Amino acid sequence: MASIQCRCGTVVIRLARALPKCAWECCCVDCYQKNMWSCEAGGVEYPPGYGVHGIGLPMHLVYFDNKLDVQKGRERIAFNRLRDDARSTNMIASCCKALLCVEHPGYVGQSVLLFPDFITILGAPPLLPPACRIFIKDWPADAYAKLPPKPGIWWEDGKMYGHSEEDKALAGKSVEGMLQAMPPSAIGETFQQLLEAVGGKVDVLGLPEGPNSRRKKQAQAGKEPGGVEKAFNYKGQGQGL
Ligand SMILES: [Zn+2]
Ligand SMILES: [Zn+2]
Secondary structure, eight states, X not given: OOEEEOTTSSOEEEOSOSSOSEEEEEOOHHHHHHHHHHHHHXXXXXXXXXXXXXXXXXXXXXXXXXXBEEEEXXXXXXXXXXXXXXXXXXXXXXXXXXXXXXXXXXXXXXXXXXXXXXXEEETOOOOOOOSOEEOGGGSOHHHHTTSOOOOBEEEETTEEEESSHHHHHHHHHXXXXXXXXXXXXXXXXXXXXXXXXXXXXXXXXXXXOXXXXXXXXXXXXXXXXXXXXXXXXXXXXXXXX
16 A cells, blocks of 8 residues: 655555555646646745646656545644635645645546645555646647647537547546546545645635646637636546546
């Protein structure tokens, strides 16, 4: 079984399995922004290869069961979100501002998201590179063309798009992994239970959505109204992981 620990070692959480249920490479502005916030708030350098959205690497994402067995540092577990209408909630360690994991209603309560390049995952074998990319339209097109080729998808007007049917089928398999039900034997508390334990308190960072966001770019081009994110589920609709 794998564990995660915050940068200073105060918070240690055991995960319910050794290997992720699914992995992606994500091009979205929010994955970048929350990790950059965490590095800056914690006073640490960005990991090698990361830095500015659209110039550094896309984010490596892995999903584990939503069962978190807190071994120590429980009193340091806190929560935030990027802005008022962000649908993702971030679990952070208040000691060193490490981003521990993320919850989104689209995971239907079965998974949490971790960023393995930003959080130490102990006891997991070396992770394979993700098979496909998501939210590829958030990445500037010229910079995207220079990335190593990989199947990629995005969501637009509530529908999943890809450059080919094969890309969409491959992405669909990863979505299934993410939605896969947790085994009844999994030990620990859910993200939601840990949030409840602090009285549901979520700090709002109040950061504006990054300018590379597909939705923002399209809104600026006058094709669709900007503003509130659409309703979201992985069966078809989307905006924001
Ligand atoms: Zn810490
Ligand atoms: Zn993302």
